[in-house]
Amino acid sequence: MAYVVTDACTKDFVCVEECSTAAIAPMAGDAAAGTGTIPVRLGRRNTIYLLLVLVAALAAVGGRLASAGLTAPSMPAVLASGSAGLLLALVRRLRPMTISVLADLFLMLPAVVQFFA
Numbered sequence: 001m002a003y004v005v006t007d008a009c010t011k012d013f014v015c016v017e018e019c020s021t022a023a024i025a026p027m028a029g030d031a032a033a034g035t036g037t038i039p040v041r042l043g044r045r046n047t048i049y050l051l052l053v054l055v056a057a058l059a060a061v062g063g064r065l066a067s068a069g070l071t072a073p074s075m076p077a078v079l080a081s082g083s084a085g086l087l088l089a090l091v092r093r094l095r096p097m098t099i100s101v102l103a104d105l106f107l108m109l110p111a112v113v114q115f116f117a
Contacts, residue, residue, distance in 0.1 A: 048091060055083040072117030075110065082106045 039047045062076035082105075089102050 048087070051087050051090070055080065055087060058083055071110075072113050074117070075113055078109055078113050082109045 038050070042050065059076050059080040062071065062079045065071040066073050066075050086099070086102050086106050089099050094102075
């Protein structure tokens, strides 16, 4: 079935309900929708720099917790490698669903590490 994309559709998200695949719908956080998300405000390069700083901070916090004996000794390395993998997926511009699955797996990493430690 063919769809006709009108100007109104792309501005008020009417096509989201009409299009069964939602492939033609703009993302709600997109600059075209007028929402100022972090990537829209900072730009691609500065957003990547921000993510690198957050990866380093995550590794530092994990290291501090491990040195205090509050978490497994391998936690800093696991968190750094998991977040670096997620950052690599973002930089390589993988499909949003793939990035979402990787992010969900990343959220499970600390629990898995603690379980097996």
